[in-house]
Amino acid sequence: MTPEPPGPLESEPERLLDGLDPEDLDGHTIEELGDYLDDGREPRDPGIEDSPGCQIALDALVRLRAESWAMLEVEALADRDRDQSWIQNVIANISRESRPGRDIPVRHPDPATRLHITEGAVRGLVRAAGDGTQGSLVGRVELAGDVTVPAQPITVTVTASVPFGPNLVVLAQLVRERIVEALRTHTELNVIAVNVAIENVHAPGTAKDGR
Amino acid sequence: MRAGNPLNDAPDGILAARAADGDTRAFEALMNRHGSLMRVYAAKILGSTAEADDVVQDVFIQAWRQLDRLADPTAVRSWLMRMVGNRSIERIRRRKDLVNIDDWDAPVASHETPERIVEIRLQMGELAAVVAGLPAGQRQCWVLRELGGISYADIAEELDVPISTVRGQLARARRRIIQEMEAWR
Numbered sequence: 001m002t003p004e005p006p007g008p009l010e011s012e013p014e015r016l017l018d019g020l021d022p023e024d025l026d027g028h029t030i031e032e033l034g035d036y037l038d039d040g041r042e043p044r045d046p047g048i049e050d051s052p053g054c055q056i057a058l059d060a061l062v063r064l065r066a067e068s069w070a071m072l073e074v075e076a077l078a079d080r081d082r083d084q085s086w087i088q089n090v091i092a093n094i095s096r097e098s099r100p101g102r103d104i105p106v107r108h109p110d111p112a113t114r115l116h117i118t119e120g121a122v123r124g125l126v127r128a129a130g131d132g133t134q135g136s137l138v139g140r141v142e143l144a145g146d147v148t149v150p151a152q153p154i155t156v157t158v159t160a161s162v163p164f165g166p167n168l169v170v171l172a173q174l175v176r177e178r179i180v181e182a183l184r185t186h187t188e189l190n191v192i193a194v195n196v197a198i199e200n201v202h203a204p205g206t207a208k209d210g211r
Numbered sequence: 212m213r214a215g216n217p218l219n220d221a222p223d224g225i226l227a228a229r230a231a232d233g234d235t236r237a238f239e240a241l242m243n244r245h246g247s248l249m250r251v252y253a254a255k256i257l258g259s260t261a262e263a264d265d266v267v268q269d270v271f272i273q274a275w276r277q278l279d280r281l282a283d284p285t286a287v288r289s290w291l292m293r294m295v296g297n298r299s300i301e302r303i304r305r306r307k308d309l310v311n312i313d314d315w316d317a318p319v320a321s322h323e324t325p326e327r328i329v330e331i332r333l334q335m336g337e338l339a340a341v342v343a344g345l346p347a348g349q350r351q352c353w354v355l356r357e358l359g360g361i362s363y364a365d366i367a368e369e370l371d372v373p374i375s376t377v378r379g380q381l382a383r384a385r386r387r388i389i390q391e392m393e394a395w396r
């Protein structure tokens with residue numbers, strides 16, 4: 001008299017999709033059900049929600065949606081082993097289109113000589129100074145103020161991502177000091193403020209989820 | 212292979228912001244991270260991996276020029292995917308000039324041969340094979356809507372067909388996929 005374990009067929013004898021025609025879906029169409037799903041099943045439609053045929057079809061549509069994206073990610077994973085030399089082609093292509101930005105004058109003893117460094121180079125300098133401060137990474141660098149005129153007051157604002165762990169205030173201060181120091185050493189900008197906005201805290205190796 | 216560049220671990224938003232400032236190494240890290248997903252997405256729309264390579268490269272070159280206009284750098288992945296969708300459609304439209312519109316829905320318009328579909332089924336799984344076996348018009352509408360999240364109206368505009376056609380193609384694609392995915396019934 002041992003009770004038989006319920007097999008999958010016994011537990012769900014009704015869940016067979018006969019078809020996806022309106023007669024199988026209590027008069028509804030697959031198109032309608034797709035729209036209903038897109039709207040987040042709101043407002044609730046009793047005609048759909050109470051129809052067994054529609055429920056099975058909706059389940060299948062939901063599953064299709066989830067598996068579709070998973071399919072793409074699995075294929076992308078396999079694609080990663082492929083030759084990635086195209087990346088270097090793109091780099092070669094875009095390197096000719098650098099972003100110099102504004103020209104920042106640098107004094108020279110000979111009045112006939114004009115020197116300048118580009119805003120793009122200064123941004124690179126700021127990034128290099130801030131990067132690696134206990135694992136921090138600089139994001140955007142903004143130079144506010146007229147950098148093309150000597151001695152004009154300039155405010156530098158950077159965004160940053162920092163590793164989880166260290167005290168954020170101390171770390172931001174450290175990043176700030178490094179940037180101030182680098183700008184003082186390598187430029188003649190009259191920097192009146194350096195603002196560091198920490199936008200992200202990452203655990204090393206898992207920081208990719210910035211979305 | 213990916214070791215050495217600390218940017219490989221940086222969040223998308225940081226990479227996109229740096230790239231907008233002209234940092235090619237950050238841009239390289241973005242390509243490394245998202246290039247494969249973009250390529251398989253393009254290949255699904257186009258039905259061709261060779262063309263997908265061109266699309267992805269074109270998109271990244273375009274992205275480099277336009278990154279400073281991206282309002283929210285953390286949304287860079289969906290921005291890139293969106294561009295892949297648009298670029299792929301452009302190519303299809305160019306092709307369509309050569310193809311009779313009546314052929315659009317014909318099953319023979321599918322890029323993959325039956326042998327190739329068996330192969331995909333073994334390699335990639337059933338869903339990928341079923342998608343590859345859809346007529347071109349159904350496949351494009353389905354991929355753009357389901358994977359790209361693009362609205363009916365935008366798909367219709369891009370493909371230059373009425374919205375009702377897009378809705379019909381999408382419904383037929385979903386129907387056919389569900390019917391062919393025997394395990395789901």
